[in-house]
Amino acid sequence: MQLGMLTACLPQWTLDRIAGWAAQAGYEALEVAVWPGTGGRDFEAAHLPVADFGPREADETLALFDKHGLALSAFAYYENNLHPDPVRREEIRTHLKHAIDAAQALGVPYVGTFVGRDWTKPVADNLAEAERVFPELVEYAGERDVKIIVENCVMEGWHPDGYPGNLAYSPELWEWMFDLGLYLNWDPSHLTWIGIDPVETIAPYVDRIVHAQAKDVELDAAARQRYGFFGKVDKGGNPWDMGWWRYRVPGLGQVDWARVVDRLYEHGFTGTLSVExxxxxxxxxxxxxxxxxxxxxxxxRPLIVG
Structure with missing residues (x-):
C-alpha cells in the first residue's frame, strides 16, 4: 500500500508545484485531476491536458514524476455519465475517452469517474440506461489496459431534491456495477454518513477495490434531529449543504482509520490510499x-507499512 493524494484540492497550482510539495511532504503517489478546466465545483481541476495529449506531453509528465520520485496512481474525472442533457453527456463521454487514452500513454492503470444519474428519471430507468452506456466505455478502456473506477460518492447535490445523484453509493449497487466491468475507488466517508460501516464493506469487495480514497466525515447528531437524514430543505443556494455532516481530512472525523487500514491490509489491498x-x-x-x-x-503515515 502507498499513501497518495488527489490533486483536485489545489486547482490553481500546476502539477509540477503539487508534485514538488507532495514529495517533500512525504506523499508517495498522485491521483491527478484531469477535468478539461476549472468549473462550477471547487474540485474540478485541469492538471494534465488529456484532450490534447501526445508523445511530448507523455515524456514531460513521466520526467516530472521521475524527478519527484512519485507514482501516478490514477486519473480523476468524476462526472455524470448519465447526464440528462445528451449534448453534455456526449462531452463527458468524449473527455473520459481522452483520459483513458492519456492513461494508456503513461501506463496509468485507472481512470476514475461516476456512474451518475439522469435525475429526471427513476432509478430503474437509470440502471437500464447505464447497462447500455457503460459496456462500450469499459471495452474501450480494456483495449488500452485501463480499468474504469467509480467512487461511491452519493453526489446528492446533483439531484434537485438531494437524493442520490450517483448510482454507486451502496454495496447493492456495487454488485450491479461490477457486472458491467467497473471497479471501485472506495471511500469510507460516504458510507459513514449513510449509515454503513465502511470497515465491514472491505472483505466482501476487496477484489474490486483497486484504489481507495482517504476522506473523513464529521457527523452532527443534534443537527440531524432537526433536519433528518435527508438534510436541509432550505440549503441557502448550496446544494451540497446537508446541514448535519461535513467532510473532514483524515483524523478529524468519525472514520476509524486504524481499523480501515488494518482491514485493507488483512484482505490483501496493495493499491494506493489517496487523500481527498x-x-x-x-x-x-x-x-x-x-x-x-x-x-x-x-x-x-504511521498506519502504512514503509
Missing part, C-alpha cells in the same frame, strides 16, 4: 489546504 481533501475548515488558499494535507499525512 474537501475539508471546509482547512480549505481556502494553498497554505491552508496544504496544512490540511499535512494533518491527513500525520494521521495515515
Amino acid at each position: 481533501h474537501e475539508d471546509p475548515v482547512w480549505g481556502g488558499d494553498g497554505e491552508r489546504i496544504t496544512q490540511g494535507l499535512n494533518i491527513a499525512h500525520r494521521t495515515l
Whole structure:
C-alpha cells in the first residue's frame, strides 16, 4: 500500500508545484485531476491536458514524476455519465475517452469517474440506461489496459431534491456495477454518513477495490434531529449543504482509520490510499489546504507499512 493524494484540492497550482510539495511532504503517489478546466465545483481541476495529449506531453509528465520520485496512481474525472442533457453527456463521454487514452500513454492503470444519474428519471430507468452506456466505455478502456473506477460518492447535490445523484453509493449497487466491468475507488466517508460501516464493506469487495480514497466525515447528531437524514430543505443556494455532516481530512472525523487500514491490509489491498481533501475548515488558499494535507499525512503515515 502507498499513501497518495488527489490533486483536485489545489486547482490553481500546476502539477509540477503539487508534485514538488507532495514529495517533500512525504506523499508517495498522485491521483491527478484531469477535468478539461476549472468549473462550477471547487474540485474540478485541469492538471494534465488529456484532450490534447501526445508523445511530448507523455515524456514531460513521466520526467516530472521521475524527478519527484512519485507514482501516478490514477486519473480523476468524476462526472455524470448519465447526464440528462445528451449534448453534455456526449462531452463527458468524449473527455473520459481522452483520459483513458492519456492513461494508456503513461501506463496509468485507472481512470476514475461516476456512474451518475439522469435525475429526471427513476432509478430503474437509470440502471437500464447505464447497462447500455457503460459496456462500450469499459471495452474501450480494456483495449488500452485501463480499468474504469467509480467512487461511491452519493453526489446528492446533483439531484434537485438531494437524493442520490450517483448510482454507486451502496454495496447493492456495487454488485450491479461490477457486472458491467467497473471497479471501485472506495471511500469510507460516504458510507459513514449513510449509515454503513465502511470497515465491514472491505472483505466482501476487496477484489474490486483497486484504489481507495482517504476522506473523513464529521457527523452532527443534534443537527440531524432537526433536519433528518435527508438534510436541509432550505440549503441557502448550496446544494451540497446537508446541514448535519461535513467532510473532514483524515483524523478529524468519525472514520476509524486504524481499523480501515488494518482491514485493507488483512484482505490483501496493495493499491494506493489517496487523500481527498474537501475539508471546509482547512480549505481556502494553498497554505491552508496544504496544512490540511499535512494533518491527513500525520494521521495515515504511521498506519502504512514503509
